[in-house]
Amino acid sequence: MTTPVARRVNPIKHIIIVCSGKGGVGKSSVSTQLALSLHASSPTAHIGLLDVDLTGPSLPRMLGLDGHGIHQSSDGWVPVYADAHGQGVPRLACMSIGFLLKNRGDSVVWRGPKKNAMIRQFLSDVRWGELDYLIIDTPPGTSDEHLSLLEHLAPVHSRLSAVIVTTPQAVALLDAMKCLSFTRAVNLPVLGIIENMSGYVCPCCGEVSNVFSTGGGEEMAKREGLPFLGRMPLDPELVTLLDAAEPPNEAGGGRERSSDKAFEVIEKYRKTTSAKLFAAIAHKVMDTIGPVQVAQEIMIGDTASAQGTS
Numbered sequence: 001m002t003t004p005v006a007r008r009v010n011p012i013k014h015i016i017i018v019c020s021g022k023g024g025v026g027k028s029s030v031s032t033q034l035a036l037s038l039h040a041s042s043p044t045a046h047i048g049l050l051d052v053d054l055t056g057p058s059l060p061r062m063l064g065l066d067g068h069g070i071h072q073s074s075d076g077w078v079p080v081y082a083d084a085h086g087q088g089v090p091r092l093a094c095m096s097i098g099f100l101l102k103n104r105g106d107s108v109v110w111r112g113p114k115k116n117a118m119i120r121q122f123l124s125d126v127r128w129g130e131l132d133y134l135i136i137d138t139p140p141g142t143s144d145e146h147l148s149l150l151e152h153l154a155p156v157h158s159r160l161s162a163v164i165v166t167t168p169q170a171v172a173l174l175d176a177m178k179c180l181s182f183t184r185a186v187n188l189p190v191l192g193i194i195e196n197m198s199g200y201v202c203p204c205c206g207e208v209s210n211v212f213s214t215g216g217g218e219e220m221a222k223r224e225g226l227p228f229l230g231r232m233p234l235d236p237e238l239v240t241l242l243d244a245a246e247p248p249n250e251a252g253g254g255r256e257r258s259s260d261k262a263f264e265v266i267e268k269y270r271k272t273t274s275a276k277l278f279a280a281i282a283h284k285v286m287d288t289i290g291p292v293q294v295a296q297e298i299m300i301g302d303t304a305s306a307q308g309t310s
């Protein structure tokens, strides 16, 4: 029998779960950049971006989609399109709990079962259509959200894989190892490691300098026999672009639709140093993803050992 989740995700070619062991290492910005880079480098690709960081959704802000709400059609939730105001068919769809909150500053304090129900609803009710890539941004660590995703997706989708984001520092690498051990415990294939905040882009000349330690993510990839997808420096231009949203509406007023802002993010991102560097990562992902298959059955039943890694 085809389940509601299977019906929605079967037309999706590849699902990439972006995770990290530690918070604040740039998982959401990597998810956003992966979506923007695939959108730019593959002009016919349809891309979806799903935010399951339920307690700290940041994709609407990063994509310039703050203020948008969800439209309920007779066939389910219509995602918000970041390129809706461009020419041609929109191909960059986003869904986040942020679109369901009354005000951006509202918080979500839920226990596991409610989070699980929300994730199931995202997977079964969102009208993604035929996507080439669905990129899923997750909370840090290995939490209820990760287990829910795998519980719903693994039985019905065979082209499911993960990307691990870390910074070069030892403490982040230690947590990235825990994240890797989670993926191994549940047999989730890992496409590779991205080392974020590695070096610094000079705001004057765009030169990348290694002012802090670098290379930790690459060493980890080598040691663990995983592809190293690349390193992304700290880029002030990227922060200005992705963190440029207005502060939450404290007055509790209505949700203002932010017109062409998302399209502006897409256009401006293409000109950044980060975009040029991330294009190589996106190509590696596209090259690697072809042969990725789930070698063994993903083991959700073994949640005790999986959770024990977090």
Ligand SMILES: Nc1ncnc2c1ncn2[C@@H]1O[C@H](COP(=O)(O)OP(=O)(O)OP(=O)(O)O)[C@@H](O)[C@H]1O
Residues within 6 Å of the ligand: 020, 022, 023, 024, 025, 026, 027, 028, 029, 030, 053, 056, 058, 138, 139, 140, 196, 197, 232, 233, 234, 235, 236, 238, 239, 242, 243
């Ligand atoms: N390469 C980078 N250059 C400059 N700023 C960056 C870079 N990567 C991330 N940032 C900034 O660092 C902050 C944290 O990044 P982000 O929200 O992507 O991290 P996260 O790992 O998803 O965080 P959380 O643990 O809260 O989910 C954001 O303000 C983001 O814009």
Ligand code: SF4
Residues within 6 Å of the ligand: 202, 203, 204, 205, 206, 207, 209
């Ligand atoms: S990278 Fe170049 S422009 Fe930037 S601070 Fe150094 S010397 Fe100056």
